Amino acid sequence: MMPKIAPSILAADFNHLGDDILMLNESEADFIHCDVMDGHFVPNISFGIPIVKQISEITEKPLDVHLMISNPDQFIHEFAKAGASWLTVHYEACVHLHRTVGAIKEQGVKASVCLNPHTPVAVLEDIVSELDMVLLMSVNPGFGGQKFIPNTYKKVKQLRTLIQEKNAECLIEVDGGVNYDTGKLLKEAGADVLVAGTFVFGSENPKEIIQNLRDL
Ligand SMILES: O=C(CO)[C@H](O)[C@H](O)COP(=O)(O)O
C-alpha cells in the first residue's frame, strides 16, 4: 500500500506560510502535520492555536496536529475548535492517557498517541485498540532536520504485530528524518503515514518530493 504523506510545516517559510499551505492544496499530501511545541515538554517553542486556526481556514487537507506539550488535556477542546482533524498527544506527557484519548474522541477528532524514541511499543498494549493512530518519533522531539534513529524500523514492526494481535484499526505514523532512503525502509517495515518536514520544504520542488515519497 502507498504510504500517506504528511508534510510538516515546521520546515516551511513562515514569512510565506499561506503560500505554502496553498501549494500543499495542489499537492498529493494526505495531511498537513502541525508541530506544536511549548518550551516545556520539548526544548523549543513553535506555534499554537491561532496559527492552526488560520491554516485550517485555507487548507483543503486534514490537519494532523502533533502536540509536544505538557498537560495536553488543557488544550484539546481549543485545538479541536481550531480545526484539528487528528490530535496526537505524547505518552510521556499524559498521566491519565486513557482519559485523554477519550477526551479527544469526544470532540469528534481522531485520537493518536506518540512515543519518544526511548519509549517501548509495549506500553501501548492496553490502549492501542482505542487509537486511530500511533506516532513513532524517529528523532528526539523538538527540532526539525535531525538524523533518523534506525531503531525505529524495529518499533514499526513491533507495533504492526501488536495491532494485529489486538485486532486494532490504527495507523502507524513515523516522524523525523524521513527522506527517500528512510521512507522506503519505513514503508517496508509497515508504516502507513510518513511525516516529512526538511526533506519537503528544503527542496526546490516540494510537490515532486511529496509525490515521490508516496510512490516509494
Ligand atoms: O515533530 C517533529 C520534531 O519534533 C517534526 O515533525 C519532525 O522533526 C519533522 O521534521 P524533519 O522531517 O525535518 O525531521
Ligand SMILES: [Fe+2]
Ligand atoms: Fe511532528
